[in-house]
Amino acid sequence: MDLNKLRNEIDEIDKKIVELIERRYEIAIDIAKYKEKNNIPIYNEIREKEVINKNLKYIENKEFMNEVKKTFINIMELSKDIQKRVIKIKKNLNVKEAKKIGFQGSEGSFSHEALLKYFKNYEEIKKYPSFEEVFKAINKRDIEYGIVPIDNSSTGEITDTYDLIRKYGLYIVGEIAIKIEQNLLGISGAKLENIKEIYSHPQGFQQSREFLDEHKDIKLVSFPNTALSAQYIKEQNDKSKGAIASIRAKEEYGLEIIVPSINSNKNNYTRFVIVGENFEKSIENNKISIIVSTPHKTGGLYKFIKKFADNNLNMLSIKSRPIQDRPWEYFFYIDFEGNLEDENVKDTLEYFKKESGYFKFLGNYKKDDNIL
Numbered sequence: 177m178d179l180n181k182l183r184n185e186i187d188e189i190d191k192k193i194v195e196l197i198e199r200r201y202e203i204a205i206d207i208a209k210y211k212e213k214n215n216i217p218i219y220n221e222i223r224e225k226e227v228i229n230k231n232l233k234y235i236e237n238k239e240f241m242n243e244v245k246k247t248f249i250n251i252m253e254l255s256k257d258i259q260k261r262v263i264k265i266k267k268n269l270n271v272k273e274a275k276k277i278g279f280q281g282s283e284g285s286f287s288h289e290a291l292l293k294y295f296k297n298y299e300e301i302k303k304y305p306s307f308e309e310v311f312k313a314i315n316k317r318d319i320e321y322g323i324v325p326i327d328n329s330s331t332g333e334i335t336d337t338y339d340l341i342r343k344y345g346l347y348i349v350g351e352i353a354i355k356i357e358q359n360l361l362g363i364s365g366a367k368l369e370n371i372k373e374i375y376s377h378p379q380g381f382q383q384s385r386e387f388l389d390e391h392k393d394i395k396l397v398s399f400p401n402t403a404l405s406a407q408y409i410k411e412q413n414d415k416s417k418g419a420i421a422s423i424r425a426k427e428e429y430g431l432e433i434i435v436p437s438i439n440s441n442k443n444n445y446t447r448f449v450i451v452g453e454n455f456e457k458s459i460e461n462n463k464i465s466i467i468v469s470t471p472h473k474t475g476g477l478y479k480f481i482k483k484f485a486d487n488n489l490n491m492l493s494i495k496s497r498p499i500q501d502r503p504w505e506y507f508f509y510i511d512f513e514g515n516l517e518d519e520n521v522k523d524t525l526e527y528f529k530k531e532s533g534y535f536k537f538l539g540n541y542k543k544d545d546n547i548l
């Protein structure tokens with residue numbers, strides 16, 4: 177037997193297989209695009225069975241039945257991987273052109289403003305009474321994406337959002353920061369000296385602390401969001417009532433500014449995240465969010481942070497949230513720069529998966545360049 181001759185024959189066959197398999201994957205990509213456009217799921221169990229059974233009939237040497245079957249199962253597994261990859265990359269570039277998007281609050285709220293700034297194209301915007309309702313709506317597929325505030329540059333993290341992202345198992349697919357300017361609003365003719373009650377969201381009060389400290393005689397009334405408080409005082413039509421809200425809310429509800437820009441910190445930004453059901457991949461993505469819990473041992477957190485330094489990765493933020501049923505243990509929410517395809521990122525994530533008591537990947541998305 178001539179080994180070289182046999183290997184040459186295999187080489188010839190492999191060449192043909194590569195040509196054919198390449199063509200097969202290209203067709204799978206066309207099918208994926210068709211499926212995406214027509215809202216058809218990638219996986220089709222009936223078609224896969226059909227492909228296997230049809231091809232098994234072609235085998236002349238029945239001894240290879242099992243191997244041929246396995247080969248086709250593998251080919252179609254990889255075909256689906258390619259299809260998912262193509263659809264996701266495309267989808268990611270189109271996040272800004274989603275169909276249905278939701279936010280908490282009402283027109284004129286900062287969430288609404290962030291949504292309008294981030295999404296360039298959409299079919300429908302839906303409003304929800306709470307952050308949790310936004311997350312539920314994504315889970316039920318009432319909306320494709322939700323936009324929720326996550327951090328404020330002067331008052332810190334919005335803890336509900338951090339907890340809900342973990343609870344609902346959704347992914348962060350984008351972020352945007354907007355400048356927050358709080359104003360004291362009132363109905364036409366309202367004056368500061370006549371204001372007896374101010375309505376707003378607790379964050380609105382907190383961000384306007386210095387102004388409110390100078391007017392301790394005014395009663396503060398909490399509202400679910402700043403825009404609703406603006407709407408409320410408009411409806412009340414009472415010159416003794418004011419609301420702390422945005423300029424957009426003033427426009428939306430036809431109010432007037434009694435005192436402009438009352439936020440204590442004049443460089444006040446809120447970061448919003450865009451949340452969706454699927455994790456979306458793209459080479460443009462440069463920020464990663466994860467949740468980990470450290471082993472309750474000396475140096476646990478130190479080892480985690482050291483891993484970033486060792487892998488030359490820039491950690492952007494780390495925040496802790498208590499673990500509900502384990503007193504004094506914490507989840508750490510970590511943001512760092514990188515793309516999932518980077519080798520140092522892969523190594524770091526592998527390490528975290530292995531070493532942390534709890535690990536959750538929250539997303540790889542494009543960083544808003546306005547956030548340092």
Ligand SMILES: O=C(O)C(=O)C[C@]1(C(=O)O)C=C[C@@H](O)C=C1
Nearest residue numbers: 204207218219220223224252255
């Ligand atoms: O025929 C399809 O619907 C495809 O998407 C192609 C293909 C395949 O590779 O053959 C891939 C995934 C489906 O589960 C079924 C078959």
